[in-house]
Amino acid sequence: MTTLQPSAPPADLPAGSVLSVRGLRKDFTLHTIDGRVVEALHGVDLDVAPGEHVALAGTSGAGKSTLLRCVYRTYLAGGGHIWFRTAAGDLVDVAALPDATVADLRGHEIGYVSQFLKAQPRRSVLTTVASAGTARGMARDAAREAAAAALRQVGIAEHLWDMHATVLSGGQKQRVNIAAGTIAPPRLLLLDEPVSALDPANRSAVLDLIARLERTGTAVLSVFHDLDAIERLATRVVVLGGGRVLASGPPEQILRDSSLPLEVAR
Numbered sequence: 001m002t003t004l005q006p007s008a009p010p011a012d013l014p015a016g017s018v019l020s021v022r023g024l025r026k027d028f029t030l031h032t033i034d035g036r037v038v039e040a041l042h043g044v045d046l047d048v049a050p051g052e053h054v055a056l057a058g059t060s061g062a063g064k065s066t067l068l069r070c071v072y073r074t075y076l077a078g079g080g081h082i083w084f085r086t087a088a089g090d091l092v093d094v095a096a097l098p099d100a101t102v103a104d105l106r107g108h109e110i111g112y113v114s115q116f117l118k119a120q121p122r123r124s125v126l127t128t129v130a131s132a133g134t135a136r137g138m139a140r141d142a143a144r145e146a147a148a149a150a151l152r153q154v155g156i157a158e159h160l161w162d163m164h165a166t167v168l169s170g171g172q173k174q175r176v177n178i179a180a181g182t183i184a185p186p187r188l189l190l191l192d193e194p195v196s197a198l199d200p201a202n203r204s205a206v207l208d209l210i211a212r213l214e215r216t217g218t219a220v221l222s223v224f225h226d227l228d229a230i231e232r233l234a235t236r237v238v239v240l241g242g243g244r245v246l247a248s249g250p251p252e253q254i255l256r257d258s259s260l261p262l263e264v265a266r
């Protein structure tokens with residue numbers, strides 16, 4: 001994978017932010033359709049502070065998932081910077097870091113939970129969650145204890161813990177996924193529709209867990225297709241449209257602004 005050229009962080013980034021995205025651009029070239037270019041992000045700026053939960057909103061195709069994937073470096077940015085403040089206090093540009101450093105950050109400081117669990121074959125539910133903890137530096141026994149607590153919290157019954165995660169239902173997998181993604185809370189948690197397959201009771205348990213993480217200082221950048229979840233959890237909503245930031249503000253203001261292109265369900 002290639003990387004952009006590293007550069008020094010600008011002096012005017014907010015002092016306390018965990019994440020400061022500046023001028024982020026991303027295009028996709030569709031080689032199978034005559035090299036057509038899809039312009040997904042056109043120069044996005046946003047900041048997330050510790051304990052802050054920034055929810056991305058906007059119509060389908062606005063660039064929300066692409067933004068999360070650029071921050072996690074699943075996609076390489078086409079331009080701009082993704083400044084991340086590490087636990088050691090260094091500001092690093094995720095868009096320009098070597099792959100090995102990105103892998104290390106993912107292991108310890110930046111978590112990503114999508115709507116799908118990538119379950120390893122023949123690995124039990126408890127081991128799936130515990131190994132996410134050991135990957136973040138927890139001792140084996142502590143990770144198994146924390147995994148049990150996280151599974152209880154998201155309502156996965158004990159008789160399921162020794163089953164292979166691959167055989168669970170969609171909603172069960174999604175809850176195992178969130179337990180694994182939050183077992184050792186990262187400094188920055190990226191959430192891409194983490195409750196899309198859940199019934200109301202389980203959804204509520206997962207939202208409680210995310211709220212608790214925020215109170216312990218985890219910075220969250222999320223996509224929820226659900227106005228309730230945004231109202232309950234977000235401290236700020238950033239509305240994207242056509243790959244640009246259209247508006248940013250507190251949920252109570254943004255979600256009631258009928259002039260904004262929001263696409264969320266009640």
Ligand SMILES: Nc1ncnc2c1ncn2[C@@H]1O[C@H](COP(=O)(O)OP(=O)(O)OP(=O)(O)O)[C@@H](O)[C@H]1O
Nearest residue numbers: 028038039040058059060061062063064065066067
């Ligand atoms: N891997 C890809 N290859 C080509 N185009 C892509 C790719 N990923 C995203 N896009 C395009 O980038 C644009 C933004 O997509 P993205 O998935 O970020 O939107 P979104 O706001 O998350 O939408 P939704 O709410 O429907 O999930 C869309 O036009 C999409 O087709």
